[in-house]
Amino acid sequence: MKLQSLVLLVLLCAVAQGKVFDRCEWYKFLKDNGMDGVGGGTLADWVCLTEHESNFNTQALNRNKKDKKNRIFTDYGILQISSKYWCTDGGPNVANGCNIACEKLFDPIEAIKCAKIVVKDPNGMKAWVAWxxxxxxxDLAKYVEG
Incomplete structure (x- = not known):
């Protein structure tokens, strides 16, 4: 019984800490989840974007500077999706385009689902400053080599 409790505790801690993908693992995850060509972006575009937005960390959180109306927005998860337009976190969001609670964006599957919505916006991939x-x-070849 003690061993089962220990295993459960370890698993819960791993989930709470999230995951940091390596580049190749993230490439495969994106490919397996149909991201090649989404929003006009290649897999290399998505890997580059992710490296520069979150360094492949599913738990990345970035509070942005205040806007002109003195509101603070936050970017969530591996794809750093903003609470300003795409999710709700109880803050002053303008919209909830992905119809999702922001903390769910720490799940890379949910982040990808939302990203597929984000790139349908007129800004497309330009919604991400890092991209x-x-x-x-x-030249993004280095993001998909090996």
């Missing part, structure tokens, strides 16, 4: 600044128009 615009670090990936767009760049």
């Amino acid at each position: 615009k600044c670090r990936c767009q128009g760049q």
Whole structure:
């Protein structure tokens, strides 16, 4: 009985801490979840975006600076999806485009589902600042090598 309790405790701690993917593992996860070509982005685009947004960390959380109305928004999860337009966290969000609680974006499957909605927006991949600044128009071969 004690061994079962210990195993359960270890599993719960692992879930609470989330996961940090390595680049190749994340590439495969994206591919297996149909992200190639989504929003016009290649798998290399998505791997680049993820590296620069969260360093492949499913538990990444980034509180943004205040906007003109003195509101603070937060980016959630491995794809750093914003509470401003895409999820709700009890804060001053403008919309909930993915119809999801922000903390669910710590699950990479839920993050991918939401990202597929985000890229349908007119901004597409440009919704992610890191993609615009670090990936767009760049040679992304290194993100998919090996």
